[in-house]
Amino acid sequence: MKRIAIDMDEVMADAVTEHLARYNQDHNERITKDDLQGKWLWDVVSVDRHAALESYLRSDDFFDVLHVMPEAQRVIEALQSRYDVFIATAAMEVPTSFMSKYRWLAKHFPFIPASHIVFCGNKSILRADYLIDDNPRQLKRFEGEGIIYTSPHNIHVNGYRRVNDWLDVEKMFLG
Numbered sequence: 293m294k295r296i297a298i299d300m301d302e303v304m305a306d307a308v309t310e311h312l313a314r315y316n317q318d319h320n321e322r323i324t325k326d327d328l329q330g331k332w333l334w335d336v337v338s339v340d341r342h343a344a345l346e347s348y349l350r351s352d353d354f355f356d357v358l359h360v361m362p363e364a365q366r367v368i369e370a371l372q373s374r375y376d377v378f379i380a381t382a383a384m385e386v387p388t389s390f391m392s393k394y395r396w397l398a399k400h401f402p403f404i405p406a407s408h409i410v411f412c413g414n415k416s417i418l419r420a421d422y423l424i425d426d427n428p429r430q431l432k433r434f435e436g437e438g439i440i441y442t443s444p445h446n447i448h449v450n451g452y453r454r455v456n457d458w459l460d461v462e463k464m465f466l467g
């Protein structure tokens with residue numbers, strides 16, 4: 293079986309929506325996903341507010357409330373019948389997130405065994421045939437084929453096969 297590694301934030305979990313909501317509420321702003329085309333949230337928020345951006349990610353309940361990307365559960369479960377599926381999240385970027393990320397996966401993806409969840413930093417360590425990820429930095433150093441999952445920040449990135457949603461993933465791997 294070929295092995296697929298799947299990123300969590302912005303691929304399985306809609307983190308940007310919650311991040312924007314918390315930031316906007318506390319700072320009385322109205323930044324939307326449309327403002328993030330080709331940019332990270334960090335690029336549009338002034339430097340003096342970056343600590344606040346970090347603090348939302350570190351808060352205990354941040355990951356717990358994230359919505360699942362549409363169709364992710366159904367498609368990932370289907371992928372498991374034809375591929376060896378691993379979840380690979382750069383959890384080291386927010387070490388306080390381990391428990392809540394694990395809880396979130398157990399709640400929404402109970403069919404993914406703990407043995408197939410990888411909390412990592414640099415994803416070049418992964419040995420998989422494919423990595424589905426929104427982050428070009430991780431795709432670049434991955435040794436298999438990187439598949440870019442569309443997120444506002446990466447819309448101008450080329451050089452990878454691209455999926456816009458989980459229906460695209462289904463077509464690519466199960467079609």
Ligand SMILES: [Mg+2]
Nearest residue numbers: 299301302426
């Ligand atoms: Mg991600």
